Amino acid sequence: MKAMAGVLKTLVIILILLIVGALAAAAFQIYQNGECFHIAKKLEAVEPTCTEPGLTEGEACIICGSILKEQEEIPALGHEFGAESCLRCGLDYSMSALSLGSGAEYSLTIGEYIGLNFRLSLTDADVAAGGYVSMRYDNRTERVNLADAEVAADGKYIFSFDVTVLQLTGDVTAQRYTSAGQAVGTAYTASVKGYCDEVLSGNGLDAEKAMIRALLNYAGFCQIYNGTETAETAVNAGLYAAGENPVDDVTDETLTALQSSETGTGLTSMTGMQLSAMILGFDSTARLKFIAEFAEGYDWDDYEITVSGGIEYEASGDILTLKNIAAINLDRYYTVTIRNKADGTELTFGRSVLSVASRYLALEDEKIDDLIKSMYLYNVAAHEYFAAKGE
Ligand SMILES: [Zn+2]
Ligand SMILES: [Zn+2]
Numbered sequence: 526m527k528a529m530a531g532v533l534k535t536l537v538i539i540l541i542l543l544i545v546g547a548l549a550a551a552a553f554q555i556y557q558n559g560e561c562f563h564i565a566k567k568l569e570a571v572e573p574t575c576t577e578p579g580l581t582e583g584e585a586c587i588i589c590g591s592i593l594k595e596q597e598e599i600p601a602l603g604h605e606f607g608a609e610s611c612l613r614c615g616l617d618y619s620m621s622a623l624s625l626g627s628g629a630e631y632s633l634t635i636g637e638y639i640g641l642n643f644r645l646s647l648t649d650a651d652v653a654a655g656g657y658v659s660m661r662y663d664n665r666t667e668r669v670n671l672a673d674a675e676v677a678a679d680g681k682y683i684f685s686f687d688v689t690v691l692q693l694t695g696d697v698t699a700q701r702y703t704s705a706g707q708a709v710g711t712a713y714t715a716s717v718k719g720y721c722d723e724v725l726s727g728n729g730l731d732a733e734k735a736m737i738r739a740l741l742n743y744a745g746f747c748q749i750y751n752g753t754e755t756a757e758t759a760v761n762a763g764l765y766a767a768g769e770n771p772v773d774d775v776t777d778e779t780l781t782a783l784q785s786s787e788t789g790t791g792l793t794s795m796t797g798m799q800l801s802a803m804i805l806g807f808d809s810t811a812r813l814k815f816i817a818e819f820a821e822g823y824d825w826d827d828y829e830i831t832v833s834g835g836i837e838y839e840a841s842g843d844i845l846t847l848k849n850i851a852a853i854n855l856d857r858y859y860t861v862t863i864r865n866k867a868d869g870t871e872l873t874f875g876r877s878v879l880s881v882a883s884r885y886l887a888l889e890d891e892k893i894d895d896l897i898k899s900m901y902l903y904n905v906a907a908h909e910y911f912a913a914k915g916e
Pocket of ligand 1: 561562563564586587588589590591
């Protein structure tokens with residue numbers, strides 16, 4: 526009898542399971558409509574790095590594999606420029622250190638700014654005693670406390686002086702002082718142009734020499750465009766004479782093609798404001814400016830601005846400026862979203878310095894053409910140089 530009851534119990538359980546199964550199958554039929562029922566699994570987010578884009582979190586079905594929530598690409602962050610290396614990934618992008626005599630060296634970095642770096646050997650006791658290094662160019666003086674100096678991988682203390690492309694030939698003088706203002710040792714004098722000449726005549730990396738030629742070309746065309754020098758006297762005059770001036774090899778099409786990667790509906794209107802123009806600003810570091818036209822009673826406080834890629838920006842008056850765009854980032858597309866806080870209307874657009882710059886070719890002004898094309902080559906050289914340093 527007991528055995529009989531056990532079998533019966535088992536049969537009842539099987540029956541119940543069959544009924545539940547049938548109901549589940551029916552439910553499955555109802556909801557699936559001949560398609561997969563979808564069971565989601567999370568697709569992990571991927572953090573972007575300096576050079577590689579990341580992904581937002583997504584969802585995919587574990588049965589059929591279809592994507593339920595698309596992962597969106599997060600643009601690469603770009604390097605965070607320190608005096609000689611990236612503050613985020615540590616990539617050392619400094620150029621060869623050359624001797625200034627008595628243990629001091631100098632180097633050049635092309636990051637957010639063109640940095641002429643004085644590299645000094647200091648002991649811990651020197652730094653503990655305080656003091657500073659004063660750097661002077663014309664009537665501009667910058668003072669960096671020893672304790673605030675960046676320390677390079679080789680232990681040298683770096684005192685970096687930013688110069689614009691129009692200041693490459695001038696001498697920068699650096700002098701160390703005690704905290705009491707007493708000069709210590711000799712003063713060192715260096716110029717970017719002097720550094721460039723020294724590297725170009727030495728046995729440096731090919732990519733380094735190419736970067737320097739591109740810098741001199743770009744700076745020279747900036748000088749010519751600004752009217753401070755002529756083709757004969759500009760900082761790239763020697764390169765021009767030597768036929769190492771490849772701007773003529775860059776076609777207008779190469780540059781205007783960059784506009785096809787622009788995103789967004791362009792400069793359309795939104796509640797209370799519209800963008801009326803884009804302006805390119807440049808010297809050692811490029812700036813993209815967007816001119817806003819506000820309706821009566823509106824200003825930037827009414828809008829929330831987000832810019833991709835960690836670039837510094839400023840909204841004041843009627844201008845939104847993306848600042849300090851380094852040579853290697855001239856081709857980076859920065860996505861700007863401006864959202865009206867009150868009604869949520871927004872405009873989003875992606876632009877790069879070079880995509881905007883290419884529009885200036887339409888002016889058919891030879892000085893501007895040379896400048897824009899040399900800027901393009903400056904960017905190309907920067908990519909090759911950073912790739913060579915990263916290997
Ligand atoms: Zn599925
Ligand atoms: Zn980096």
